[in-house]
Amino acid sequence: MNLLLIQKIYLSVIIFLFGIVIGSFLNVLIYRLPIGLDFKKGSSFCPKCNHNLKWYDLVPLFSFIFLGGKCRYCKAKISPQYPIVEALNGIFYVLAFLFLCDGKLMPEMAGYFLILSCLIVLTWTDFQHNIIPDSMWICVLLGGIILYVCDVVRNGFDLEKLLERIIGFFLVSGILLILGLIFTKLKGVDAIGGGDIKLMAAAGFALGWKCTVLATVVGTVIGLLFTVIYLSILYKKEQKEKGIDPKEERKKAKEAKAKAKKETVSYETNSKIAKKVKAQRALEEVNEDEDIDEDIDLGLDEEENEEDTGREVPFGPHLAFGIAFALFLGQRILQWYFDMVVDKLLVQ
Numbered sequence: 001m002n003l004l005l006i007q008k009i010y011l012s013v014i015i016f017l018f019g020i021v022i023g024s025f026l027n028v029l030i031y032r033l034p035i036g037l038d039f040k041k042g043s044s045f046c047p048k049c050n051h052n053l054k055w056y057d058l059v060p061l062f063s064f065i066f067l068g069g070k071c072r073y074c075k076a077k078i079s080p081q082y083p084i085v086e087a088l089n090g091i092f093y094v095l096a097f098l099f100l101c102d103g104k105l106m107p108e109m110a111g112y113f114l115i116l117s118c119l120i121v122l123t124w125t126d127f128q129h130n131i132i133p134d135s136m137w138i139c140v141l142l143g144g145i146i147l148y149v150c151d152v153v154r155n156g157f158d159l160e161k162l163l164e165r166i167i168g169f170f171l172v173s174g175i176l177l178i179l180g181l182i183f184t185k186l187k188g189v190d191a192i193g194g195g196d197i198k199l200m201a202a203a204g205f206a207l208g209w210k211c212t213v214l215a216t217v218v219g220t221v222i223g224l225l226f227t228v229i230y231l232s233i234l235y236k237k238e239q240k241e242k243g244i245d246p247k248e249e250r251k252k253a254k255e256a257k258a259k260a261k262k263e264t265v266s267y268e269t270n271s272k273i274a275k276k277v278k279a280q281r282a283l284e285e286v287n288e289d290e291d292i293d294e295d296i297d298l299g300l301d302e303e304e305n306e307e308d309t310g311r312e313v314p315f316g317p318h319l320a321f322g323i324a325f326a327l328f329l330g331q332r333i334l335q336w337y338f339d340m341v342v343d344k345l346l347v348q
């Protein structure tokens with residue numbers, strides 16, 4: 001094996017370990033930022049038994065594995081969120097090192113690490129509490145400024161590159177802001193959160209406008225896909241809780257229809273029992289009306305419950321996914337796009 005490869009693997013392991021240590025700090029942020037707790041004060045404790053945790057309970061990733069995902073003291077299950085955030089952060093750092101910094105130690109790594117860690121934190125806080133903390137989008141912007149300064153030091157000042165970032169800051173965030181204002185005026189609801197808009201402004205500076213558009217498209221497509229899946233799962237769950245099986249319902253409706261048809265035929269063909277059937281149908285109609293009343297009642301209940309059960313789907317996680325996607329692959333995809341598609345069209 002050549003020396004360079006060994007060096008790369010060695011550095012990757014070190015960076016992964018550094019990533020999971022930062023990842024365990026991110027877990028503290030995810031827990032404390034949305035509820036306004038100071039993340040600098042106080043030692044870690046088990047939320048179930050309040051037992052203070054020792055350093056050997058807090059070794060990132062490894063403690064979870066050795067303790068079998070349970071608290072050492074009360075055997076309560078530890079949320080898989082902790083190891084997932086730690087591992088994800090470690091993997092992101094290694095990917096940034098290998099693919100964005102070409103496997104070399106570069107000052108740009110600080111910018112990439114900061115942005116990626118913030119994306120992880122805000123994904124969780126937005127998912128759990130519908131909050132994107134201001135400190136998170138500010139740190140994404142800071143990461144973007146670090147990347148920009150590194151580029152200027154390395155390659156010199158380029159007005160075009162600066163404009164690319166400044167347009168990035170205003171473009172998608174501006175569109176979201178206008179859409180949000182229109183929605184608010186028309187429907188009277190805040191359809192687009194202020195956190196989403198600020199996040200896209202910060203990401204716009206970090207990525208440049210082209211990659212930010214890509215991030216928004218990818219994030220929106222993923223978001224819509226997840227929303228459809230999420231709502232259909234929720235709907236099925238609701239039906240199940242109410243004891244309504246959709247298949248059974250459809251079967252019942254079909255049977256009722258067939259029965260009605262039969263009766264109509266007999267009503268038309270047999271004049272002798274026509275009166276009797278007519279009376280019966282009238283009675284059924286009254287019953288049906290009662291059924292409809294019940295349906296309306298249920299419908300109203302559902303609408304009232306919507307806000308309480310938090311059916312609103314947070315969009316921050318999907319935007320964060322789009323931003324991470326564009327950060328890792330955006331330049332390559334844009335390069336390919338302009339080489340293959342635009343150049344070919346121009347030649348033709």
Ligand SMILES: [Zn+2]
Pocket residue numbers: 046047048049050051071072073074075076
């Ligand atoms: Zn415990």
